[in-house]
Amino acid sequence: MPELTLASNGGQVLTAEDTANSPLAIRGMTVSYGQKPVVFSVDATFVDGSMTAIIGPNGAGKSTMLKAALGILRPLSGSVTVYGKPLDEQRARIAYVPQRASVDWDFPTTVLDVVLMGMARELGLLRLISGGHKSRARECLSRVGMEEFANRQIGQLSGGQQQRVFLARALAQGADLYLLDEPFAGVDAATEKAIIAVLKKLKADGKTVVSVHHDLATVPEYFDRVLLLNTRKMAEGTVKEAFTSENLQAAYGGRLATAQIDQVLAG
Amino acid sequence: MIWQALTLQLGYNATLVAIGAMLLGVSAGVTGTFLFLRKRALVSDAISHATLPGVGLAFIVMVAFGGDGRNLAGLLIGSAATAALGLASVQWLTRRTRLAEDSAIGAVLSVFFGFGIVLLTVIQTMQSGRQAGLDGLLLGSTAGMLFSDAVLIAVGGALTLALTLLLRRPMIMVAFDPEFAAAQGMNTRAVDFATMALVMAVTVVGLKIVGLILIVALLIIPPVTARFWTDNTARVWQLSGVIGGVSGFIGAAISASAPALPTGPIIVLTSFTLFALSLFFAPNRGVLAAILRHLRFQRRVHMRQGLLALAQGQPIFERYTMRILAREGLARADGVATDDGRARAAKALLDEKRWEILRGMADHESTAALYDGLRQIETVVTPDQLAEIDARIAAPQGVPA
Numbered sequence: 001m002p003e004l005t006l007a008s009n010g011g012q013v014l015t016a017e018d019t020a021n022s023p024l025a026i027r028g029m030t031v032s033y034g035q036k037p038v039v040f041s042v043d044a045t046f047v048d049g050s051m052t053a054i055i056g057p058n059g060a061g062k063s064t065m066l067k068a069a070l071g072i073l074r075p076l077s078g079s080v081t082v083y084g085k086p087l088d089e090q091r092a093r094i095a096y097v098p099q100r101a102s103v104d105w106d107f108p109t110t111v112l113d114v115v116l117m118g119m120a121r122e123l124g125l126l127r128l129i130s131g132g133h134k135s136r137a138r139e140c141l142s143r144v145g146m147e148e149f150a151n152r153q154i155g156q157l158s159g160g161q162q163q164r165v166f167l168a169r170a171l172a173q174g175a176d177l178y179l180l181d182e183p184f185a186g187v188d189a190a191t192e193k194a195i196i197a198v199l200k201k202l203k204a205d206g207k208t209v210v211s212v213h214h215d216l217a218t219v220p221e222y223f224d225r226v227l228l229l230n231t232r233k234m235a236e237g238t239v240k241e242a243f244t245s246e247n248l249q250a251a252y253g254g255r256l257a258t259a260q261i262d263q264v265l266a267g
Numbered sequence: 268m269i270w271q272a273l274t275l276q277l278g279y280n281a282t283l284v285a286i287g288a289m290l291l292g293v294s295a296g297v298t299g300t301f302l303f304l305r306k307r308a309l310v311s312d313a314i315s316h317a318t319l320p321g322v323g324l325a326f327i328v329m330v331a332f333g334g335d336g337r338n339l340a341g342l343l344i345g346s347a348a349t350a351a352l353g354l355a356s357v358q359w360l361t362r363r364t365r366l367a368e369d370s371a372i373g374a375v376l377s378v379f380f381g382f383g384i385v386l387l388t389v390i391q392t393m394q395s396g397r398q399a400g401l402d403g404l405l406l407g408s409t410a411g412m413l414f415s416d417a418v419l420i421a422v423g424g425a426l427t428l429a430l431t432l433l434l435r436r437p438m439i440m441v442a443f444d445p446e447f448a449a450a451q452g453m454n455t456r457a458v459d460f461a462t463m464a465l466v467m468a469v470t471v472v473g474l475k476i477v478g479l480i481l482i483v484a485l486l487i488i489p490p491v492t493a494r495f496w497t498d499n500t501a502r503v504w505q506l507s508g509v510i511g512g513v514s515g516f517i518g519a520a521i522s523a524s525a526p527a528l529p530t531g532p533i534i535v536l537t538s539f540t541l542f543a544l545s546l547f548f549a550p551n552r553g554v555l556a557a558i559l560r561h562l563r564f565q566r567r568v569h570m571r572q573g574l575l576a577l578a579q580g581q582p583i584f585e586r587y588t589m590r591i592l593a594r595e596g597l598a599r600a601d602g603v604a605t606d607d608g609r610a611r612a613a614k615a616l617l618d619e620k621r622w623e624i625l626r627g628m629a630d631h632e633s634t635a636a637l638y639d640g641l642r643q644i645e646t647v648v649t650p651d652q653l654a655e656i657d658a659r660i661a662a663p664q665g666v667p668a
Contacts, residue, residue: 089451102444109499113500114443117439117444153444189633
């Protein structure tokens, strides 16, 4: 029988060491809605201290993979380790920024209260919210440029401001690994700048950032690693290694004209 | 009479009922808030209707063992058992079948209630057990409430309230953003289950006073009423508890003041009165405030358009615009501007021109995006910037300087 290697694995064999050293290692993950797998047998090894973009066409399973990695969705198969340990032992080290559209913004709550939700684990059931917690929450708001909105009802915010509040809530957790689901979707230019500055600061502090991303043009500028997904993993590596026209062609198929790819890579 | 009732001077039973109803109202108002925030208010309807077969079964069992069929504690335990079964049925139908939650609620509610009515009818024909008054649990009946009943209600209500307050943070998190809560490692299904269990407890505790059909009102009306007044989660449940308590107390007092007024329905109508007042008169979210806001806004739009039309010598076709201008002394009835009107119109036109210039300035893109036809340009640019804009108006484009 001839030796066959799958391009998506790049011929590499994953070792136990890879898993132990990674902030987030996904192994053999399959997630399905009904009988149709949206994510099939994906291995992903995110690198400590890096900023990784998860890219792929609509419906490629990007958000689904992220949710399954966090245990929000139950995968059909596969394992997830966080800094070499099972997910549930490491919850405090992971912060999640969901899609803005996933909540009801008419909910009766203020910006500050939403940020305080990021401290739910340390507050537990009984501990009262102290001035210290509040000033930490305010500090997280100022990191995203939203401190003056602390007492606003969340429904009064623009889309970009809502997204920044979600990021502040994740910052309040003081985590080491940040998972974001399309943080730049439908936000204004000022917000995009503010968010990317915060993420780059996190990276500079040695944190790991993983973000579902839809704008190919900004990938080389914002991220240092990419994971291309279309149900299967199509490629994984540094932007230079993996963000190539062959890989994009493979992941997006006919949906991305060759001219567009050249434009993205040139930019 | 009502004054005496409100000051607890109508005797032992009336006092017992009023205090019991108040405690129930507080605990239903607070617990109901979390159900309302989770947007699952109707589940409480299924839970409450599913208590009825439990009442019937408990009565039959207690009589069969030679006890008093109307022992309140026994009846409440029975009702809790079938309420839990009803709740589990709704959850199972929603999760395991293609049935949507509203259909599941409808099916469970009617089947359990129907079964309960059959049991009560059977009990009517039983020879023993003093069955009279059992149907009082449908709409509540407080006549002849025992001290032990009141204690049971007070303790049950207080316990539920305490547990609700203990679990408030997880319940709020799951209600606002279940995915984030799950990502934090919170067991969202367990939190939802706890919310439902607490609602069930309130329902069972409330059977005696408001009855199983109307308890839904005490769970839902107070939080909805409170929501009109505040945007803060803690304020909503606090205010909701107060509204529930006040409704319970006043409602019970009113019903005690006249012989033929049923307690449960009067409590519900009292809370509805508070709801109706809030619906109309609450600042910000109330109906009147919304209408006023709209009218004021419409007036500003017409005023602005009218001024711009005057400045450019265009005819004004809208009668409402004309009326506003005339009333403000800016134009005569025939559409000719007064001196005052001409000055204001000139300013409006100048501002519009300034916005136009601002839009053309590349480095003020985000400021120019604030344009909505009404915003005063002085509120978005500094005096220096304004001077810069005016300088550009003075030097028309296209003419070399």
